[in-house]
Amino acid sequence: MKAYVFPGQGAQFEGMGKDLYENSTLAKELFTKANEILGFEITDIMFTGTKEALKQTKVTQPAIFLHSTILAKVNKDSFTPDMVAGHSLGEISALVAAECLTFEDGLRLVSKRALAMQEACESQQSTMAAILGLEDSDVERICAAIDGIVVPANYNCPGQLVISGELEAVEKACEQLKEFGAKRALMLPVGGAFHSPLMAPAKNALEKAIEETTFNKPICPVYQNVTANPETDPEIIKKNLIEQLTAPVRWTAIMKNMVNDGVSSVIEVGPGKVLQGLFRKIDRELPSSSM
Numbered sequence: 001m002k003a004y005v006f007p008g009q010g011a012q013f014e015g016m017g018k019d020l021y022e023n024s025t026l027a028k029e030l031f032t033k034a035n036e037i038l039g040f041e042i043t044d045i046m047f048t049g050t051k052e053a054l055k056q057t058k059v060t061q062p063a064i065f066l067h068s069t070i071l072a073k074v075n076k077d078s079f080t081p082d083m084v085a086g087h088s089l090g091e092i093s094a095l096v097a098a099e100c101l102t103f104e105d106g107l108r109l110v111s112k113r114a115l116a117m118q119e120a121c122e123s124q125q126s127t128m129a130a131i132l133g134l135e136d137s138d139v140e141r142i143c144a145a146i147d148g149i150v151v152p153a154n155y156n157c158p159g160q161l162v163i164s165g166e167l168e169a170v171e172k173a174c175e176q177l178k179e180f181g182a183k184r185a186l187m188l189p190v191g192g193a194f195h196s197p198l199m200a201p202a203k204n205a206l207e208k209a210i211e212e213t214t215f216n217k218p219i220c221p222v223y224q225n226v227t228a229n230p231e232t233d234p235e236i237i238k239k240n241l242i243e244q245l246t247a248p249v250r251w252t253a254i255m256k257n258m259v260n261d262g263v264s265s266v267i268e269v270g271p272g273k274v275l276q277g278l279f280r281k282i283d284r285e286l287p288s289s290s291m
Contacts, residue, residue: 001082003263004097004291005279006068006090008249009061009194011272012054017067018047024074030103034066037107042066057121057191061089061114062107068093068270069103071291079291083230083263085223085254087275088154088195089113091244097269098218100237105213112209116202117245121192123201125167128190129174133159133183136252142180146173153195155252157281162188164196195248203245210242228253230261255282267291 020027021043031043045053046063054060068090072079079097086094089110096106131139136152139161143150148169154162163173170193174185193199215238221230226240228250258266259282266288268275276288 001262001264002080003083003085003258003266004072004079004081004094004269005084005266005275006086006093006097007064007268007270007272007275008086008088008090009057009064009190011064011270011274012060013271014049014051014054016046016054016063016271017043017070020067020070020074021047027070027074030070030073031066033104034062034107037104038062038111057118058111058114061117062110064089064271065093065096065107065110069096069106072097072269073103075291081220083221083223083258083261084218085258086225087251088225088244088249090270091222091225091241093270094222095215095218095237095241098220098222100216100218100222100234101213109206109209109213113202113206113245116205117194117199118191119205120199120202124198126165126193126196126198127167127170128153128162128164128188128193129170130184130186130188131161131163131174131177131182132186134161134177134181135159136161138180139163139177142176143173146176148172149193149197151196152248153193154249156249157252157255157278160278160281164193165198166193195244195246197246199245203242206245207242210238213238223254223257225249225251225254228257230257251278252282255279259283259286265289 084094150165150169153164215234
């Protein structure tokens with residue numbers, strides 16, 4: 001059984017998508033349509049923009065979505081998923097690849113998501129940090145005891161958990177986690193506290209857009225961030241997608257569930273190879289590749 005997985009924010013790189021645009025008529029049509037939907041030439045930033053320009057949330061999220069979904073569409077003849085999942089933003093890419101959302105609706109949701117998250121980030125000082133070398137339960141316990149908002153945000157793999165919250169609370173948590181024995185507690189260069197209660201304004205802004213968007217029954221199960229479970233019911237998928245902005249990404253559980261459900265190979269669709277590396281932490285023998 002094949003699992004196709006889609007990366008989230010942080011996978012962007014300078015020149016991303018340019019080869020697709022230059023070598024595929026379909027890709028060129030979709031990138032052109034994306035410029036029209038977004039109202040700015042995102043292709044200029046993707047193909048020739050600087051690393052700094054690509055870091056803007058309003059650019060980063062649509063850029064990664066476009067790279068992933070257009071790559072899947074261009075390779076549609078060989079795209080035969082038995083299951084799909086996406087890390088954070090990548091969940092919307094996965095929903096488009098699984099034909100639960102149209103390309104156009106997916107892009108509109110990603111754009112609204114990015115703008116809403118950017119606005120939430122600017123409302124107060126917040127950040128994220130990667131914690132390496134501790135049990136999840138220890139990180140959870142120490143974060144819960146901190147005065148302020150700091151919560152587990154991304155359960156990436158065993159021994160790697162990202163925390164998120166108010167700047168001062170995250171800094172305090174990092175100090176205590178290092179004292180407790182964390183191999184690393186590294187502040188991340190991000191604009192805000194993604195997947196934390198501080199994203200509530202973005203969640204509220206996106207909820208209406210999600211509710212008004214048509215979700216179809218996907219062609220295969222979608223393992224969702226909020227529950228880590230395979231879903232095919234459009235209404236459940238919508239509900240979980242709304243909850244995703246303030247809930248943690250349960251990627252470790254998603255990977256374990258896919259392995260338990262019989263995945264035989266993992267194909268990463270989009271920029272980077274981070275998700276392949278995380279799967280190897282779960283099952284070293286599991287074949288993985290990129291599209």
